[in-house]
Amino acid sequence: AQKVTQAQTEISVVEKEDVTLDCVYETRDTTYYLFWYKQPPSGELVFLIRRNSFDEQNEISGRYSWNFQKSTSSFNFTITASQVVDSAVYFCALSEGVNAGKSTFGDGTTLTVKP
Amino acid sequence: DTAVSQTPKYLVTQMGNDKSIKCEQNLGHDTMYWYKQDSKKFLKIMFSYNNKELIINETVPNRFSPKSPDKAHLNLHINSLELGDSAVYFCASSQVRPLFDRERNEQFFGPGTRLTVL
Numbered sequence: 001a002q003k004v005t006q007a008q009t010e011i012s013v014v015e016k017e018d019v020t021l022d023c024v025y026e027t028r029d030t031t032y033y034l035f036w037y038k039q040p041p042s043g044e045l046v047f048l049i050r051r052n053s054f055d056e057q058n059e060i061s062g063r064y065s066w067n068f069q070k071s072t073s074s075f076n077f078t079i080t081a082s083q084v085v086d087s088a089v090y091f092c093a094l095s096e097g098v099n100a101g102k103s104t105f106g107d108g109t110t111l112t113v114k115p
Numbered sequence: 116d117t118a119v120s121q122t123p124k125y126l127v128t129q130m131g132n133d134k135s136i137k138c139e140q141n142l143g144h145d146t147m148y149w150y151k152q153d154s155k156k157f158l159k160i161m162f163s164y165n166n167k168e169l170i171i172n173e174t175v176p177n178r179f180s181p182k183s184p185d186k187a188h189l190n191l192h193i194n195s196l197e198l199g200d201s202a203v204y205f206c207a208s209s210q211v212r213p214l215f216d217r218e219r220n221e222q223f224f225g226p227g228t229r230l231t232v233l
């Protein structure tokens with residue numbers, strides 16, 4: 001069975017601080033996919049990244065970076081120099097299928113960035 | 116132009132009714148999805164569908180059914196609505212890429228439909 005744990009329910013930081021959102025997953029499959037999504041206060045959902053289990057390269061996109069460690073079953077997300085606009089709920093998800101059709105989501109981490 | 120659109124934005128209805136939520140994407144994607152977000156903000160995928168495969172989350176009651184008249188549309192039909200169906204429903208689409216393709220396989224989401232069952 002799949003499981004995704006986002007142990008941090010809420011995080012609060014001050015603008016310009018770096019913050020890491022943790023995601024730990026469980027799966028018996030050797031082929032799987034990991035996702036991060038953002039949901040700002042306005043309520044829309046925004047896809048951030050997909051990573052497959054064979055690709056442990058870390059990824060950087062602007063102030064966002066992702067650290068995938070199969071040895072610890074973790075796919076952590078770091079925001080560098082956080083901004084108020086980063087305030088949102090962030091969801092990590094795990095999927096057996098390439099098209100996210102069998103995804104399991106974590107409960108989400110609410111990030112508040114204060115000015 | 117809106118990439119993924121959903122109608123209606125709000126839906127209030129009585130228990131026991133049958134309702135539909137429509138979703139359309141103009142991105143030419145081959146796969147569409149329905150997600151449910153409950154009152155506690157927990158997110159769950161309900162279905163993914165392309166012209167080859169329908170994947171159903173086994174926790175979804177069979178009162179829920181996706182219907183795809185064509186590649187650009189995936190509508191959600193709900194029969195015999197229950198109080199617990201109250202939630203926000205999101206539609207999404209993506210162009211599914213092979214395992215080793217490092218393209219982002221980005222999913223685009225609709226604005227959501229807030230369903231309230233009284």
